[in-house]
């Protein structure tokens with residue numbers, strides 16, 4: 001499978017996240033999957049790429065031209081394929097279309113924007129791909145709680161919880177992605193907040 005990993009660009013995060021994501025991506029590659037990502041060289045994007053390389057996996061990066069032209073931040077230098085896009089929006093669409101499944105590792109606003117876009121598109125029936133969080137050291141506990149608050153207060157249908165899953169173990173996460181069968185719950189149900 002082509003698996004897209006969304007994750008932090010920050011290089012200032014605790015090293016425990018870096019080692020966990022390197023190990024996750026190495027295991028991903030050893031299970032025969034390739035990486036699709038935002039081509040950043042730092043933080044957890046860099047960790048995902050290094051881990052994939054270590055596991056012998058193939059890497060496709062997508063990055064807007066302005067990162068290169070404005071020397072904005074380090075681009076990962078060893079992608080097997082690197083595509084330059086005109087905008088962040090075009091890059092996000094390219095990653096979403098290319099990938100068969102998504103893993104969200106710890107990240108900041110960019111990562112959350114990517115998660116909320118893929119889950120919104122899934123809710124609206126634009127794709128039926130698996131979405132999994134890798135919840136390292138409880139990083140996403142508060143986001144999980146907030147998702148439940150959304151449905152408890154009827155801002156989101158409770159059926160939407162089935163659109164994503166949260167894992168603390170890499171094995172269980174990959175097993176979920178590899179055996180995922182889309183349930184094709186209609187957008188009318190996923191948008192219906194009376195349940």
Ligand code: AMP
Nearest residue numbers: 007008009038040073107108109110111
């Ligand atoms: P953040 O979580 O705010 O660090 O943003 C990371 C996510 O946004 C990544 O998955 C990328 O797709 C995108 N992104 C943000 N900053 C960068 C960067 N410096 N290099 C490449 N992609 C980035």
